[in-house]
Amino acid sequence: MVIAGFVVQCQPQSQQDTVVALEALGQVEVFGADEKGNIVTVVDAESSADLEKIVKKMEGIEQVLNVGLTYLNVEDEAKKIASGDLSPNPFPRKKHWEKLN
Amino acid sequence: MVQTRRDFLKRTAALSAASYLGMLLPFQDVDNALAADETAWHRGSCRLCGVGCRLELGVKNGLPVALRGVPQSRTNMGYLCMKGMHFWKLMNHPERLTTPLYRAKKSDKFKKISWDEAMDIAADKFAGAVKEHGNDSVAYYGSGQALTEETYLFQKIFRGGLQTNNVEGNPRLCMASAVGGYMTSFGADEPIGGYADIEKADCFFIIGSNMAEAHPVIFRRVMRRKLDNPQVTVINADPRISLTSRIADIHLQFNPGTDLALLNSMAYVIIEEKLHNQQFINDYVAFKKGKGDTIDFEEYKKSLADYTPEKAATIMGGKVTADQIREVARKFASSKGTLSMWTMGLNQRKQGVWANNLVHNLHILTGQLLKEGADSLSLTGQPNACGGVREGGGLCHILPGHRPVEKEAMRNQVEEAWGVPKGRIPALPGLHTMAMFSAVNEGKIKAMWINCTSPVQSLPNCNKYNTGLAKDDTFIVCTDIFPTLTTELAANLVLPTAFHFEKTGVYGCTERRSQITRKAIDPPKGAKPEVEIVRDWANLLAKKLNDPVISQCIKPFAGLEPEYALPKAIWEEYSQKLTKGTDCDLTGATYEVLEGMYDGVQWPAPTAEYAKTGGTVKKFVRGMDPMAETHKTDDKPYQFYGAAHPDHKLWIWARPQANPEEIPDGDYPFYLSTGRIIDHWHTMSMTGRIPELLRANPYSYIEVNPKDATRLGIKPGDMVEITSRRGTNIMPAKVYEGPIEGMVFAYWHDQHPDRMINKVTMDAIDPGSKEPEFKICACKIKKVSGPQALKPYIV
Numbered sequence: 001m002v003i004a005g006f007v008v009q010c011q012p013q014s015q016q017d018t019v020v021a022l023e024a025l026g027q028v029e030v031f032g033a034d035e036k037g038n039i040v041t042v043v044d045a046e047s048s049a050d051l052e053k054i055v056k057k058m059e060g061i062e063q064v065l066n067v068g069l070t071y072l073n074v075e076d077e078a079k080k081i082a083s084g085d086l087s088p089n090p091f092p093r094k095k096h097w098e099k100l101n
Numbered sequence: 102m103v104q105t106r107r108d109f110l111k112r113t114a115a116l117s118a119a120s121y122l123g124m125l126l127p128f129q130d131v132d133n134a135l136a137a138d139e140t141a142w143h144r145g146s147c148r149l150c151g152v153g154c155r156l157e158l159g160v161k162n163g164l165p166v167a168l169r170g171v172p173q174s175r176t177n178m179g180y181l182c183m184k185g186m187h188f189w190k191l192m193n194h195p196e197r198l199t200t201p202l203y204r205a206k207k208s209d210k211f212k213k214i215s216w217d218e219a220m221d222i223a224a225d226k227f228a229g230a231v232k233e234h235g236n237d238s239v240a241y242y243g244s245g246q247a248l249t250e251e252t253y254l255f256q257k258i259f260r261g262g263l264q265t266n267n268v269e270g271n272p273r274l275c276m277a278s279a280v281g282g283y284m285t286s287f288g289a290d291e292p293i294g295g296y297a298d299i300e301k302a303d304c305f306f307i308i309g310s311n312m313a314e315a316h317p318v319i320f321r322r323v324m325r326r327k328l329d330n331p332q333v334t335v336i337n338a339d340p341r342i343s344l345t346s347r348i349a350d351i352h353l354q355f356n357p358g359t360d361l362a363l364l365n366s367m368a369y370v371i372i373e374e375k376l377h378n379q380q381f382i383n384d385y386v387a388f389k390k391g392k393g394d395t396i397d398f399e400e401y402k403k404s405l406a407d408y409t410p411e412k413a414a415t416i417m418g419g420k421v422t423a424d425q426i427r428e429v430a431r432k433f434a435s436s437k438g439t440l441s442m443w444t445m446g447l448n449q450r451k452q453g454v455w456a457n458n459l460v461h462n463l464h465i466l467t468g469q470l471l472k473e474g475a476d477s478l479s480l481t482g483q484p485n486a487c488g489g490v491r492e493g494g495g496l497c498h499i500l501p502g503h504r505p506v507e508k509e510a511m512r513n514q515v516e517e518a519w520g521v522p523k524g525r526i527p528a529l530p531g532l533h534t535m536a537m538f539s540a541v542n543e544g545k546i547k548a549m550w551i552n553c554t555s556p557v558q559s560l561p562n563c564n565k566y567n568t569g570l571a572k573d574d575t576f577i578v579c580t581d582i583f584p585t586l587t588t589e590l591a592a593n594l595v596l597p598t599a600f601h602f603e604k605t606g607v608y609g610c611t612e613r614r615s616q617i618t619r620k621a622i623d624p625p626k627g628a629k630p631e632v633e634i635v636r637d638w639a640n641l642l643a644k645k646l647n648d649p650v651i652s653q654c655i656k657p658f659a660g661l662e663p664e665y666a667l668p669k670a671i672w673e674e675y676s677q678k679l680t681k682g683t684d685c686d687l688t689g690a691t692y693e694v695l696e697g698m699y700d701g702v703q704w705p706a707p708t709a710e711y712a713k714t715g716g717t718v719k720k721f722v723r724g725m726d727p728m729a730e731t732h733k734t735d736d737k738p739y740q741f742y743g744a745a746h747p748d749h750k751l752w753i754w755a756r757p758q759a760n761p762e763e764i765p766d767g768d769y770p771f772y773l774s775t776g777r778i779i780d781h782w783h784t785m786s787m788t789g790r791i792p793e794l795l796r797a798n799p800y801s802y803i804e805v806n807p808k809d810a811t812r813l814g815i816k817p818g819d820m821v822e823i824t825s826r827r828g829t830n831i832m833p834a835k836v837y838e839g840p841i842e843g844m845v846f847a848y849w850h851d852q853h854p855d856r857m858i859n860k861v862t863m864d865a866i867d868p869g870s871k872e873p874e875f876k877i878c879a880c881k882i883k884k885v886s887g888p889q890a891l892k893p894y895i896v
């Protein structure tokens with residue numbers, strides 16, 4: 001579980017369409033919006049990788065001008081990395097000196 | 102209803118975002134039991150770019166588990182970008198260096214050694230070099246990512262202890278021309294205003310910067326300003342259409358290196374149409390040419406005669422029209438507040454200082470300066486290039502507190518503060534970066550310390566310098582958190598260091614603002630903060646060289662625990678003794694004051710009381726800058742007290758259009774330019790180890806304009822060879838309406854030997870700033886095959 005809060009920015013006139021497009025992505029919940037085109041958005045993702053994918057999709061919505069992160073919780077993933085159940089390494093390898101010796 | 106942890110976190114996330122907008126949600130009080138969450142929040146700065154975003158790291162059971170922005174922060178108002186959000190993953194990363202590694206010869210394999218052995222070897226090699234080959238046979242090469250305390254201590258030991266000014270850092274590769282521009286135009290380094298001008302500006306002039314990718318949170322602020330105020334004009338001047346251009350009302354796309362003509366032409370129009378501010382000029386301005394000869398307004402005006410909009414449009418390649426130049430000049434001059442922002446597109450040039458001067462000229466001519474919303478603001482690339490390196494004494498010609506090395510009185514002030522004999526600091530500046538690495542090539546540097554940077558990848562024309570770095574003539578120590586191409590090729594000794602939030606210290610961002618980050622979690626076992634490493638090394642050096650002055654340099658720091666007390670003592674010495682009374686006065690910005698602030702303090706900030714307000718938003722303005730009062734020479738509202746301009750004036754420079762070192766010809770018909778991509782940072786030693794960021798952009802590609810691609814039969818994804826007079830790369834093509842026709846563009850992060858673009862770039866330097874011309878060289882391209890499956894490469 002990775003939870004993130006964002007203010008998504010769009011043109012004020014396209015706010016409603018943007019909210020619909022955001023919610024259509026799934027895992028994205030909109031909690032409110034203001035008249036300036038700022039949308040309070042929360043993403044409930046499986047992992048950081050999943051979150052990254054969703055954010056790229058959010059950024060890909062035509063009306064979206066900016067996706068600004070305000071909060072991120074990665075406690076599940078951090079625990080898994082610390083216990084060795086998950087590697088944050090793109091291509092897991094041995095420790096540097098082990099590799100060299 | 103029972104609230105699950107997932108619900109709690111989602112509500113917390115929503116409340117955080119809503120609070121930025123002043124929006125009330127129907128669940129203001131999240132469940133009390135869960136609200137008493139055991140996560141401890143530690144305030145600090147983002148580790149990555151020069152924006153200086155403030156955030157809080159959530160730590161639970163010793164692990165980094167969460168991040169949140171600091172909405173009260175004047176740098177980012179709480180917003181963070183996606184690149185900044187991932188750096189927590191580097192804290193417990195399995196590839197972190199955790200033990201000192203040593204090899205006597207660079208062709209040997211590294212062996213694990215103890216810290217005691219490592220420090221002994223480091224001290225032995227530097228002491229031996231000094232004894233046998235003299236003080237200037239040793240050198241320090243640091244980083245705009247090191248903490249101020251680290252840069253300051255390193256340079257103190259090298260200058261005061263080892264008696265060499267061979268103290269440099271990678272900001273020479275990115276910011277030196279901005280320093281040169283500010284010094285020669287305004288008489289003092291660093292911007293007059295800052296980010297606060299964004300929300301007041303009516304015209305943005307963004308030149309040579311892709312801030313949407315390189316400074317995303319600043320870009321967000323600019324975009325917000327434009328959305329809220331449709332009358333705001335955004336002008337983007339750049340040979341490449343980038344993500345930044347998409348908010349521009351006017352995009353000026355010109356041949357690389359012709360922007361000096363554009364800037365002079367804008368000045369031409371401003372004067373021709375009488376849009377300049379004559380009163381401001383009368384009161385505050387002198388005109389200069391050449392190396393500083395005084396001229397008058399008429400002579401300056403005459404120097405612009407060759408830059409009519411029609412002529413400039415031709416010089417620029419014909420895509421920009423004369424009318425566009427006129428329009429842009431008018432908007433620049435007549436808006437309520439014009440804010441220029443630029444970065445490497447102007448700095449990394451053989452004419453980098455001149456390009457900076459010409460932007461400043463426009464602001465001085467029009468008086469678009471010193472008032473709300475108006476400034477000439479150079480954006481910094483690295484988080485502490487300004488604070489640590491420009492202010493803390495991290496370049497070969499500058500002592501701490503913006504003091505020029507060559508001034509005896511300045512050297513004496515530093516010697517006195519350090520309690521070392523007069524004359525201890527050598528009188529001449531040391532070797533600048535490119536001269537330093539040339540000296541390595543020549544075998545003249547016998548021992549070198551490289552801290553927190555990877556010159557094997559980041560120097561221009563790197564094949565040339567890597568020959569020397571690979572030789573055993575120079576003993577090299579690297580302090581870093583991960584292996585890099587430099588540890589692999591050049592290091593004899595690799596020392597593992599603590600990362601951001603694993604140690605305490607100050608970063609100073611673009612807008613003269615110093616911000617503290619306190620240690621929040623332990624570094625991996627075996628890694629140490631640099632300040633501890635340097636202190637221990639200096640102790641041994643003093644013994645091996647039998648030199649009590651080296652001991653004196655570290656005496657104030659003896660016995661202090663390295664996590665907080667040691668960096669605090671170093672900051673105290675630096676801020677209280679060496680910035681007091683200078684234009685970057687941080688006397689009021691003690692650790693206590695900095696820790697009490699959401700963001701930090703903009704200097705000058707001579708007292709704690711004043712520093713607590715946030716410091717000086719606008720330099721030189723009486724009523725806003727305390728030094729404008731204490732250094733005033735008359736009753737005028739603006740006081741230019743910068744030490745480099747004894748006449749207390751702003752200087753407008755007559756500077757002609759001048760070509761880059763290389764322009765395309767029959768053999769090398771394309772311009773090559775390089776830059777950043779949003780997901781990655783510099784040499785990718787950090788961002789390449791974060792799977793989400795690596796996957797987003799696993800390797801570099803070459804952007805080719807569709808017209809050129811059609812002409813050369815290059816299709817998207819085809820493998821393309823890029824060759825200059827210095828080296829070759831092969832990477833996939835991205836056929837894209839980005840670079841202007843006749844130009845190609847590559848990202849410089851990739852470590853793979855085939856895609857390391859600095860093998861191709863140019864090492865010509867600006868004669869004033871000594872900054873290399875990374876941004877422009879000539880190359881040829883050809884398709885070598887269709888698309889190929891590539892693997893990312895991280896050493």
Ligand code: SF4
Binds near residue numbers: 180
């Ligand atoms: S804009 Fe720069 S400082 Fe801010 S979060 Fe992104 S990388 Fe970090």
